[in-house]
Amino acid sequence: MKTLSLRNLGKTYFDPYAGAHVTAVHDVSLDVEPGEFISVVGPSGCGKTTILNMIAGFIPYSKGDILLDGKPVHGPGPERGVVFQSFALFPWKTVLDNVGFGPKMRGVPKAERDRIAREYLALAGLSHAAHRYPNELSGGMQQRVGVVRALANNPDVLLMDEPFASVDAQTRMTLQEELTRIWQERKPTVIFITHDVPEAVFLANRVVVLSKGRVLDQIAVDLPRPRVWDELVKDDQFKQLSARVLQMVRAA
Amino acid sequence: MQVTGSVKGRSSRLIRSVSSLAGAAMFVAPLIALVAIWAIVVPLFNVNPRVFPSVGAVGTAALDSIRDGTLFAHVAASLLRVGLGTLIGIATAVPLGIAMGVSPTVAAFLTPLFRFFSVLAGIAWIPIATLWFGYGFGAIVFVIFNAVFFVVAYNTLLGVRTIPHSLRNAAASLGAGRWTLLTEVLVPGALPNIVTGIRTGLGFAWRGLIAAEMIATNVGLGYMLFVARDFYRTEVIVFGMIVIGVLWLLIDRLLLVPLERATIERWGMVRRA
Numbered sequence: 001m002k003t004l005s006l007r008n009l010g011k012t013y014f015d016p017y018a019g020a021h022v023t024a025v026h027d028v029s030l031d032v033e034p035g036e037f038i039s040v041v042g043p044s045g046c047g048k049t050t051i052l053n054m055i056a057g058f059i060p061y062s063k064g065d066i067l068l069d070g071k072p073v074h075g076p077g078p079e080r081g082v083v084f085q086s087f088a089l090f091p092w093k094t095v096l097d098n099v100g101f102g103p104k105m106r107g108v109p110k111a112e113r114d115r116i117a118r119e120y121l122a123l124a125g126l127s128h129a130a131h132r133y134p135n136e137l138s139g140g141m142q143q144r145v146g147v148v149r150a151l152a153n154n155p156d157v158l159l160m161d162e163p164f165a166s167v168d169a170q171t172r173m174t175l176q177e178e179l180t181r182i183w184q185e186r187k188p189t190v191i192f193i194t195h196d197v198p199e200a201v202f203l204a205n206r207v208v209v210l211s212k213g214r215v216l217d218q219i220a221v222d223l224p225r226p227r228v229w230d231e232l233v234k235d236d237q238f239k240q241l242s243a244r245v246l247q248m249v250r251a252a
Numbered sequence: 253m254q255v256t257g258s259v260k261g262r263s264s265r266l267i268r269s270v271s272s273l274a275g276a277a278m279f280v281a282p283l284i285a286l287v288a289i290w291a292i293v294v295p296l297f298n299v300n301p302r303v304f305p306s307v308g309a310v311g312t313a314a315l316d317s318i319r320d321g322t323l324f325a326h327v328a329a330s331l332l333r334v335g336l337g338t339l340i341g342i343a344t345a346v347p348l349g350i351a352m353g354v355s356p357t358v359a360a361f362l363t364p365l366f367r368f369f370s371v372l373a374g375i376a377w378i379p380i381a382t383l384w385f386g387y388g389f390g391a392i393v394f395v396i397f398n399a400v401f402f403v404v405a406y407n408t409l410l411g412v413r414t415i416p417h418s419l420r421n422a423a424a425s426l427g428a429g430r431w432t433l434l435t436e437v438l439v440p441g442a443l444p445n446i447v448t449g450i451r452t453g454l455g456f457a458w459r460g461l462i463a464a465e466m467i468a469t470n471v472g473l474g475y476m477l478f479v480a481r482d483f484y485r486t487e488v489i490v491f492g493m494i495v496i497g498v499l500w501l502l503i504d505r506l507l508l509v510p511l512e513r514a515t516i517e518r519w520g521m522v523r524r525a
Contacts, residue, residue, distance in 0.1 A: 056421070056425055057424075057425070058421050058424075058425075075424075076421065076424035076425040077425070077427070078425065078426060078427035080425060081425060081426070082421065082422065082425040084418050084421070084422060086416065086418050088416070088418035088419055088421070088422040089422075090419065090422075090423075090436070090437070090440070091519040091520055091521050092440040092441075092443070092515070092519045092521070101423070101426050101428075101436070102426040102427055105426055105427035105428050105429075105432060106427060133518060133519055133520065134519075134520070135519060135520025135521075136520070149426070150425075150426075153426055153427065
């Protein structure tokens with residue numbers, strides 16, 4: 001496990017429609033400790049997805065540094081796993097082969113990567129779906145596959161870009177509870193992007209509030225785990241924290 | 253869960269086989285109606301066999317050509333040409349289409365050429381092809397190749413371009429390099445369009461084949477039609493036309509449709525027609 005550091009990170013790009021340079025991220029500094037679960041919230045256009053795409057290496061950054069264990073990162077790499085809002089499963093691969101894709105890229109032999117994939121599918125309660133194709137699964141199941149596909153590659157950091165935004169409300173709560181459970185079992189380092197404040201508070205150890213490309217504030221969340229919605233909706237501390245973050249986001 | 257799943261599977265399979273039977277009947281019915289009208293109209297108006305043959309004459313022509321082996325020779329020659337030309341076309345067009353899809357420079361450079369040559373694709377090449385390859389096999393295979401090549405290359409290019417960017421990002425963040433990105437993402441991702449291209453290309457090829465065989469050879473289905481014309485053998489012409497149509501349907505149903513079922517339909521990348 002390695003520490004991820006953002007140092008004065010900035011992104012400016014040329015917008016051909018506006019005919020001008022636009023700064024999506026002004027100056028963001030952030031340290032993420034190994035095994036931490038961080039939620040990043042903020043209104044649309046605050047730069048949260050841009051930051052995630054820069055950490056993932058999908059887009060280059062204009063200034064500052066992204067350091068993983070002190071070394072700068074450029075371009076995508078398997079030490080930074082990504083869970084996509086659109087799931088981004090390979091339609092032509094079975095669930096088993098989707099989850100085994102990362103190990104396959106590392107050259108792990110077929111039998112061993114199937115074993116790894118089955119282990120992670122069991123973790124997400126998906127053992128029965130191993131030989132199905134993604135299009136045969138519900139949205140919630142597809143995103144479970146998306147999560148364990150990233151985890152099965154054993155990344156130093158797991159980057160999640162509004163992963164539950166496109167599933168229905170009930171499924172979303174189940175997925176959130178499952179994610180906290182999996183996080184407790186495996187303790188991956190997670191950066192979770194969302195615009196849903198209760199979701200951010202429910203999942204994280206720390207909530208980072210962004211505004212106009214800058215870090216507005218950071219709030220520690222020391223709610224006990226395991227976290228379950230039935231209990232947390234009645235919990236005063238959860239309500240207060242959510243209200244506080246929501247206020248900040250709305251004022252941002 | 254298991255039980256309901258298997259019952260559901262069995263009943264849906266039953267529904268599918270019943271509906272495919274009904275579909276086959278729907279498909280065959282208009283053809284039968286056409287033959288019935290033909291069987292009535294030709295004797296009723298006492299049509300000159302030099303203008304249009306009777307059903308019986310076509311049947312006799314069919315039996316004769318099967319018995320003396322000429323049908324087999326023509327069909328074999330035609331299928332070999334189409335098969336070879338199509339294979340060469342696919343084998344060269346898919347890599348080029350992918351190169352164009354991956355590299356904007358390659359695409360920009362080749363696009364004007366593609367626009368130009370796709371208009372010319374097919375039978376416009378027959379005269380010069382016969383000069384290069386002589387009358388016969390080589391010239392016809394070249395024309396087929398030409399008809400398949402441009403449409404498959406263009407569809408491959410489209411296929412690569414329509415792969416969602418998130419899939420490339422997903423592969424890269426899971427550790428895929430340039431080569432594995434190609435084999436694991438770009439080729440399978442472009443497959444729906446490649447199959448469409450092959451289907452359209454084969455259609456072009458089949459038409460091009462008949463035209464080329466009328467001009468540039470002495471065996472094959474196109475040649476069979478053309479020679480029969482010289483002797484006013486309308487029953488042989490009509491029989492040949494039927495063979496051409498039926499062979500195309502067989503290629504489509506027995507080769508292309510099962511290929512689509514097993515791949516892109518199973519993956520949910522196109523909806524079942």
